[in-house]
Amino acid sequence: MGNCLKYQTHDDDDDSDHHVAFASGNVQIITTKESWDQKLEQARRDSKIVIANFSATWCGPCRMIAPYYSELSEKYPTIMFLLVDVDELTDFSSSWDIKATPTFFFLKDGKEVDKLVGANKPELEKKIAAITDVVPHNQ
Template sequence: MGLCFGKSQTDEDDSVRSVEFAGGNVHLITTTESWDQKLAEASRDGKIVVANFSATWCGPCKMVAPFYRELSEKYPSIMFLLIDVEELTEFSASWDIKATPTFFFLRDGQQVDKLVGANKPELQKRITAIVDSTPQRQN
């Protein structure tokens, strides 16, 4: 299972690459206000949130990013968020992020599960379990 604990000093400018981490139905969170808005939207719509605390310089984060995008397209009933720990350092610290990637699973803004590391099968398993345990809303 891949984890990153600190930034490599040999990496070049990361700002250009942050875009490749988003895409699909993944929402890039760049401010605490956008975080609050997305959580309120998810609560209102009865959606589970998967929040990926990641970093552009992290190898395992890069490896899992395309899979995370695929999951976001496969499960439109879930809101997928991406938080760059370098961009939102204080916010990430408030979530006690010790390694990247770290995935939080939230229901009504409350943590229901957490996964540390780029473990694709486990990420898939936890998302499937959450989808299976979520009552379907009738419109």
């Protein structure tokens, strides 16, 4: 179906290559709640839409869509692309009620305006294109 259940168990001793594979292009990795808050504040100041990808290293669909997400981050430079590892930020991810990975949240002024669950490339780009049409391109 294109998504992994969050509650799936997985033991992975070496995820050191996770950030390289998952966060290339203009994708910024969120490793703390503080860095999340800083990025959202920066996006507010710059009037940028934020897309947050809640993902996991063990999730096949997450790995499959990661290069595409990175490509989109270069194609849409006026959008801030963030990556949150649900295993690294468990409590924070739970506060967003993540039930499956990947889950993409589209945020404007720190508030959710849209959401996509699953690794659906056409739908992800469709939602990005729709959201960029309503956002002024003055950045």
